[in-house]
Amino acid sequence: MTVGGRTLNYNPATYFVMSVDLPAVGNVFPDNVTNAPYLAVSLTPKPEIIADLLDKIPGTGDASLYHSGFSVAPVTRELLDAWIRMLTLIRKPDEIAALAPAYEREILFRVLQGPLGWMLREIATPETHLARIYKVINWIKTNYTQAIRVEDLAEMAALSVSAFHRHFRAITALSPVQYQKQIRLMHARLKLATSGENIMNVALSVGYQSHTQFSREYARQFGLPPSADLKKISLSHTRN
Incomplete structure (x- = not known):
């Protein structure tokens, strides 16, 4: 995994x-x-x-x-x-x-x-660094379509920006922006597989403004651009 x-x-x-x-x-x-x-x-x-x-x-x-x-x-x-x-x-x-x-x-x-x-x-211990980062992660998951400022997230966690970056990456192995990007892409893939919406609408719905950027980051994450991945998913469903 x-x-x-x-x-x-x-x-x-x-x-x-x-x-x-x-x-x-x-x-x-x-x-x-x-x-x-x-x-x-x-x-x-x-x-x-x-x-x-x-x-x-x-x-x-x-x-x-x-x-x-x-x-x-x-x-x-x-x-x-x-x-x-x-x-x-x-x-x-x-x-x-x-x-x-x-x-x-x-x-x-x-x-x-x-x-x-x-x-x-x-x-179960509210004031640990894990609990503070957990609070921020829940906020990002709920608001993943919004633009984020690391300074605002650090304030939410009651940490300095440098300490927040360090603890966030230690816990998730990602930066806050990378974490948000992966959440967006996971939601996008699910929508492509289940909603019937076109690729551009899906990209917009998860917070992307650029179709090119969405396709590039999607391919980097899942190994295929959105159109090819959608065909692969559809073929898999047909076989099953």
């Missing part, structure tokens, strides 16, 4: 934590031995549960080992067991209300105990 400017590999023996919403592009490599389909599960943590757990457990991972909003770690037997119990509830819907909250809490507890626990800790 490519997240920001970093490429990370993960497999059935690992799990990942994404502490901020980052643009990501992934490839799935099938298991040539079992031919089993790709299956993934995810959990969006509730900060209040994390905060409560933090009052009850010791260390939560070493932040010096990881430097971004996305990291991978080996899965433990205890974490896997908690997930299995959670997923088994699909077959027992009458038990979900009673047991799912406890299993969710255990999953978060196991992650907090592991090497990526610091990432959850920072989500």
Whole structure:
């Protein structure tokens, strides 16, 4: 999976934590031995549960080992067991209300105990640099069509411009402008694939004023210009 400017590999023996919403592009490599389909599960943590757990457990991972909003770690037997119990509830819907909250809490507890626990800790701690950058990222996601000034974003994060740049890039592997660009392009690709709008209208709708710039940056991001990529997507849908 490519997240920001970093490429990370993960497999059935690992799990990942994404502490901020980052643009990501992934490839799935099938298991040539079992031919089993790709299956993934995810959990969006509730900060209040994390905060409560933090009052009850010791260390939560070493932040010096990881430097971004996305990291991978080996899965433990205890974490896997908690997930299995959670997923088994699909077959027992009458038990979900009673047991799912406890299993969710255990999953978060196991992650907090592991090497990526610091990432959850920072989500639940309002004054950390991660929490401040998270606030800015949410603003960019909501207002991605607007022009941005780094000075305004730094003020929103209550950081100097230089400190804001440094922490934003450390967490996302992107500059704020690059992050906004990737968000725009992700939305544009989704619109091209689903809306039926022409390419220029899609470019305008996500904040671009220049068709040439849009096509150039789209091709750099996805490997094909918008028109060729749209044909590829349409052909894929036809085959399926």
